[in-house]
Structures are given as C-alpha cells and as structure tokens.
Amino acid sequence: MKYSEYSVLILGSGAAGLYAALKISAQINLPDGIALITKSTLDDSNSMQAQGGIVGVLHQNAADNIKLHSEDTLKAGAGLSEPDVVRYISGLSDEVINDLINNCGVDFDKDSSGKLNFTLEAAHSCRRILHVGGDATGKGITNAFIKKVKEDSNITVIENSAAVELLVDSDNECKGIILFNDLTGDHEIVYASAVILATGGLGQLYKYTTNPHGATGDGVALAYEAGAVIQDIEFIQFHPTALALSPENRDRFLISEAVRGEGAKLINSNGKEFMSLYHDRRELAPRDIVTRAIYSEMNKTHSSSVFLNASFIEKSKLFNRFPTISKNCMEKGIDISQNPIPVAPAAHYSMGGIKATVEGRTSIKGLYAIGETASTGLHGANRLASNSLLECVVSAYELSDYLSFTNLIPPKKIDSTIMKIIDVYSRPVNEDFMYNIESLKQQLNEVMWNNAGIIRSEKSLSEARLRVKKFKENFKRNRKCISLAEYEYRNMLITANLIIETALERKESRGAHSRSDYRQTNIEAVHSVLSKNNIKELMYAG
Numbered sequence: 272m273k274y275s276e277y278s279v280l281i282l283g284s285g286a287a288g289l290y291a292a293l294k295i296s297a298q299i300n301l302p303d304g305i306a307l308i309t310k311s312t313l314d315d316s317n318s319m320q321a322q323g324g325i326v327g328v329l330h331q332n333a334a335d336n337i338k339l340h341s342e343d344t345l346k347a348g349a350g351l352s353e354p355d356v357v358r359y360i361s362g363l364s365d366e367v368i369n370d371l372i373n374n375c376g377v378d379f380d381k382d383s384s385g386k387l388n389f390t391l392e393a394a395h396s397c398r399r400i401l402h403v404g405g406d407a408t409g410k411g412i413t414n415a416f417i418k419k420v421k422e423d424s425n426i427t428v429i430e431n432s433a434a435v436e437l438l439v440d441s442d443n444e445c446k447g448i449i450l451f452n453d454l455t456g457d458h459e460i461v462y463a464s465a466v467i468l469a470t471g472g473l474g475q476l477y478k479y480t481t482n483p484h485g486a487t488g489d490g491v492a493l494a495y496e497a498g499a500v501i502q503d504i505e506f507i508q509f510h511p512t513a514l515a516l517s518p519e520n521r522d523r524f525l526i527s528e529a530v531r532g533e534g535a536k537l538i539n540s541n542g543k544e545f546m547s548l549y550h551d552r553r554e555l556a557p558r559d560i561v562t563r564a565i566y567s568e569m570n571k572t573h574s575s576s577v578f579l580n581a582s583f584i585e586k587s588k589l590f591n592r593f594p595t596i597s598k599n600c601m602e603k604g605i606d607i608s609q610n611p612i613p614v615a616p617a618a619h620y621s622m623g624g625i626k627a628t629v630e631g632r633t634s635i636k637g638l639y640a641i642g643e644t645a646s647t648g649l650h651g652a653n654r655l656a657s658n659s660l661l662e663c664v665v666s667a668y669e670l671s672d673y674l675s676f677t678n679l680i681p682p683k684k685i686d687s688t689i690m691k692i693i694d695v696y697s698r699p700v701n702e703d704f705m706y707n708i709e710s711l712k713q714q715l716n717e718v719m720w721n722n723a724g725i726i727r728s729e730k731s732l733s734e735a736r737l738r739v740k741k742f743k744e745n746f747k748r749n750r751k752c753i754s755l756a757e758y759e760y761r762n763m764l765i766t767a768n769l770i771i772e773t774a775l776e777r778k779e780s781r782g783a784h785s786r787s788d789y790r791q792t793n794i795e796a797v798h799s800v801l802s803k804n805n806i807k808e809l810m811y812a813g
C-alpha cells in the first residue's frame with residue numbers, strides 16, 4: 272500500500288483541528304510537517320454552523336469572573352463536570368480569546384464605542400458570550416483559521432479523505448492511520464508520531480439533528496475500536512429550538528439560544544406560553560429542561576412542534592442581531608418579526624466522547640482527542656451554551672504547548688500488530704454484498720430517535736440494543752469498506768451501540784440523560800467509562 276509520513280497528523284477541519292494546526296505550526300519546528308486531513312472540504316464542519324457565540328471570561332468584563340463562569344458550568348453539568356477542568360478552561364479563556372483576536376484575525380462584534388459586545392445565553396448568570404457577524408460566530412472563527420492555514424507552508428491540507436482505522440501497536444502506541452480517499456476509492460497508510468482526533472460530533476445518529484452530514488461519530492468509533500477509553504457517551508444534548516417545518520424535514524436549522532436570550536417566548540400550538548410551568552428561569556432554563564418542556568408540550572398537544580415568538584422584539588434589532596437566522600427563516604417563508612417560528616428539539620451535541628485531558632491526551636500513547644469528540648469533563652451531563660467552542664480552542668492551545676515538549680519524529684519501527692491491520696486493508700473486499708446505505712442510516716436514525724433519544728427507558732433501550740445488533744449482523748463490512756458512506760454507517764453502528772449500552776447502565780436521570788423508569792438523580796455522580804475490553808462490565812470512575 273502507498274504510504275506517507277508526517278510529524279503530526281490532525282483529523283478534522285473544525286475549530287479544534289484548524290486552530291491546533293496553526294498553534295502547533297507556530298510553536299514547533301517539525302521535520303516532517305503537519306497534515307490536516309478532512310473527510311469533506313476544509314469548510315465543512317459543525318464549527319462552521321455555530322451561531323450564538325463563544326464564552327469569553329475576559330478581564331475587561333467587570334461583571335464576570337472565572338468563579339462565576341465555573342459555577343454556571345458546574346450547575347449545568349449536573350454533578351458530572353470536573354471542577355478542576357472547568358476552572359482550568361475558564362481560566363485560559365482570556366488568554367486564548369486574545370490570541371484569536373490578535374494573532375488569528377478573529378473579528379468579534381463590538382458596540383458603537385468599539386468595545387467587545389457580550390451577549391447573554393441560557394443558564395449564564397451574566398453577559399459573557401462573544402459573537403461574530405451577529406449569529407455567524409462559527410463561520411467567523413473558522414474562516415479566519417482557514418485563511419491562516421492556507422498561508423502556512425508547514426501544513427499540508429488533504430481533503431475528501433477519511434481516517435478509517437488507527438494504527439495502534441502492541442505497546443498501546445498510535446503510529447498513524449489508514450486513510451480512505453473518497454474520490455479515488457484508494458486506501459493508504461499515513462504514519463505520524465502524534466495523531467490528533469478533532470473529528471467532531473455524532474448528531475447524524477439521530478433522525479432530527481442540527482449537525483451537518485459528516486457528524487457521524489467517527490472519532491469515537493475509531494478510538495473505541497483501537498482500545499481507547501470512552502467516557503459519558505450516553506449524554507447527548509438535544510437542542511430545544513431547531514426549525515421544524517414538517518416531520519419529514521430531517522436536517523434542522525438551529526434557532527440559537529441567543530434569540531431567547533434577547534427575549535423571545537415559547538408558545539405551544541394552542542398559543543399558550545408554558546415555560547413558567549417548568550422552571551423559574553423560563554426560556555433561559557438549562558437546555559435539557561427547555562428540551563423536555565417542549566417535548567412534553569408537543570406530546571400534550573399532539574403537535575410536531577411548538578413556536579418561538581420573537582415578533583414583539585423590534586424588527587431592526589432582530590434582523591441586525593440575527594442576520595443568518597432571519598434570512599434563513601425568510602427563505603422558508605417565515606418573517607421572524609411577524610410570524611412565530613415552528614421549533615422542536617433536535618440532536619445537537621455530544622457531551623461525552625474519547626476520555627482525554629484538557630490538552631487532549633487519551634489512554635493511547637501518541638493519540639490525542641480535542642474538541643467535541645473528546646470528553647475532558649468540562650460539560651458533564653449537560654453542556655452550557657457556548658462552552659464547546661471555548662473547549663475546542665483551549666484544548667488546541669494546550670495541546671500545542673504539550674507537544675512542544677514531546678519528541679515528534681515519525682515512527683520507524685512498525686510491529687506485527689500494525690502489519691495485521693495493514694494486511695486487512697491490502698486485501699480486496701467481497702463485493703457480493705451491496706448496501707443501500709441511505710436507507711440503512713435512516714433505519715438506524717429512527718431507532719436512535721425513538722429509543723435512545725430525549726426520554727429513555729429499559730424497554731426502549733433494550734429494543735434499541737436488539738435492533739442495532741441486527742443491523743450489525745446484516746452489515747458484513749465491519750472493517751474494510753468500499754465507500755465513505757459505508758465507513759460512516761459502520762462508525763455510526765459502533766457509536767450507537769456505546770450510547771445504548773451506557774444509557775442502559777445509567778439507572779438514573781441526570782442532565783441530558785432522562786429515564787422514564789429511573790426519574791431520580793443518584794446522590795453520587797459517576798462517569799461512565801468503558802473500553803473495548805470491558806463493554807459488558809462497565810467500569811465507573813469517581
């Protein structure tokens with residue numbers, strides 16, 4: 272098989288991957304350069320879609336401080352956020368945000384006097400959210416990074432190519448990946464001394480999601496198969512307000528929390544406001560509470576959505592503050608200054624993932640995980656709005672620092688464990704089986720939405736377990752596949768299984784994990800931690 276070598280290999284071109292590439296390139300002199308690999312194009316990521324903003328705990332904001340932000344994060348995390356991690360990430364916010372402004376060209380919105388404009392989002396106790404272009408923060412940040420990456424001669428960008436297996440040797444050290452080129456259908460080997468997974472989320476496992484098509488949980492599946500420890504993967508955040516034009520419409524455009532932050536109200540299909548029945552902070556209650564409130568109102572009124580009413584907010588304010596949302600809704604026939612917006616919950620964010628330290632170290636040597644695919648312990652059972660972009664950039668920043676003290680010479684010695692993996696990908700695939708992947712993905716989506724979604728139970732999850740087992744048995748390509756779509760489906764099955772197993776094991780309701788048969792929250796908050804060798808017998812760490 273064809274092969275290449277780099278000092279550092281970064282998988283994923285979202286905020287985490289791009290910023291890691293820039294920081295590593297700026298900080299470390301690498302003999303064999305950096306490869307930034309993405310399975311789609313450079314600009315295709317969840318990061319690009321982020322709207323509301325990024326948390327900035329800045330010294331210049333007198334209303335805010337690390338303690339306050341940490342308290343808000345810990346409260347949202349429902350006992351599972353790690354206090355040290357929360358304080359550490361919060362404490363680095365000022366330094367990293369200033370790096371984005373001063374060295375990366377990120378142009379956060381300012382008020383008329385030229386000061387940074389902070390906005391409010393649900394469950395934040397003060398205005399601390401920085402944004403770009405009103406509601407196009409992800410685009411603003413990601414495009415600034417992409418511009419710099421393209422100018423950087425140390426970084427080789429490889430598009431339309433997916434990592435499909437990690438090369439981990441018998442000493443539990445990652446030496447590279449198997450890469451699948453989606454345009455040619457070829458497989459090749461890429462060796463590196465540091466492999467960084469920045470592969471994002473998994474919203475596409477669910478029928479309704481705000482995530483773009485590439486969010487198929489690849490990083491978690493690859494790391495799990497290679498033996499890495501996965502943490503808290505049962506905690507999936509369902510965003511309360513995604514545009515719900517019809518039940519058939521699967522890809523759901525996000526109506527940012529910041530719209531509620533500016534005063535918009537939720538009403539049910541009978542035109543009644545309802546949030547006061549569920550929480551004293553009403554529309555600004557934590558996401559999981561607003562999601563369940565909407566879900567309950569939809570069930571009570573037998574409707575496929577509720578409505579978000581922003582019509583009483585001054586039109587010019589609404590359109591200036593939310594240009595992306597107002598334009599997108601207008602294109603679909605909804606003038607948000609006049610009409611209530613039909614909204615319903617949709618899978619949005621994975622709180623859990625590959626267990627990693629803030630600087631991305633995983634349980635496998637040489638393998639790092641940053642951004643949404645990682646579980647650092649920041650988000651716990653429920654993510655506080657705008658903390659994820661912060662985590663992406665802080666982890667990338669810290670990882671570059673960590674790697675500057677690491678020996679980054681591409682591996683020369685490859686053992687028989689890795690040779691066996693390479694052998695699998697050198698052989699032809701049995702092409703007797705052909706699969707309609709679109710239809711298979713849809714069946715999996717239905718099962719995950721109905722059985723492992725917003726409200727779960729022993730019965731629903733057990734059914735999901737059986738259905739996913741059947742899907743796995745029927746899909747014969749559990750290693751080498753013939754298309755990116757097949758690889759994504761393979762990864763979705765692996766990740767779905769992990770969510771179902773941990774959700775079954777967690778016999779309580781906590782944060783985003785809600786069980787109709789175990790409504791209580793246990794006194795002791797414990798992480799779910801599992802790896803390939805102990806899936807049957809889940810280990811819980813304190």
Ligand SMILES: Cc1cc2nc3c(=O)[nH]c(=O)nc-3n(C[C@H](O)[C@H](O)[C@H](O)COP(=O)(O)OP(=O)(O)OC[C@H]3O[C@@H](n4cnc5c(N)ncnc54)[C@H](O)[C@@H]3O)c2cc1C
Nearest residue numbers: 283284285287310317318321323324434471642643657660
């Ligand atoms: C609509 C929307 C709005 C959001 N708004 C906000 C917000 O306002 N504030 C906030 O903090 N968070 C927000 N989030 C969440 C946040 O955007 C994400 O958590 C964050 O951007 C994730 O960044 P990432 O770099 O980890 O992954 P991503 O940005 O998802 O990037 C993942 C990358 O990995 C690539 N990839 C995946 N698998 C492979 C593979 N096998 N091989 C090679 N490449 C691969 C993908 O193609 C992509 O380039 C929002 C999310 C969505 C969907």
